[in-house]
Amino acid sequence: MNFLQSVPAIRRIETSRDDLFAIDVVGHVSAADAENLFGLLEAAYLLHQRIDVAVRIVDHEGVDWADISDETIKKGAVHALEHIGRCAAIGAPDWTPNARRALPASSPVEFRHFKIEDEAAAWEWLGARPTGQEATAAPERG
Secondary structure, three states: OOHHHOOOOEEEOOEOOOOEEEEEEEOOEOHHHHHHHHHHHHHHHHHOOOEEEEEEEEOOOOEOHHHOOHHHHHHHHHHHHHHEEEEEEEOOOOOHHHHHHHOOOOOOOEEEEEOHHHHHHHHHHHOOOEOHHHHHOOOOOO
């Protein structure tokens, strides 16, 4: 498939919280997808000094980490420390141990992994729910 014809691996999830950045990561994540993700996060940081993040993994097929610039990764880590409070990882694989190792031990970012069948608990932990088309994927809080 041609790069310009490929479907984005990073898809926004509309939620009930303005300060929650939520995405689906679908299939294979190219370096261009990752660069786009970091750009979307930068925009979220401009809107809100502190945000929470939800990352739902769907049909994981890998990430082209070697093709993502070191500068982008370093800048992403610094900005995560400055802006992210909680990060819910939903689905497999559980990448939270790698994320914790990439940040200083004193990191204020609280990571938590949820199995896909426990997705409702992730939304509850974040105090939010998906809205729009994504709402069928996770039940509302009761």
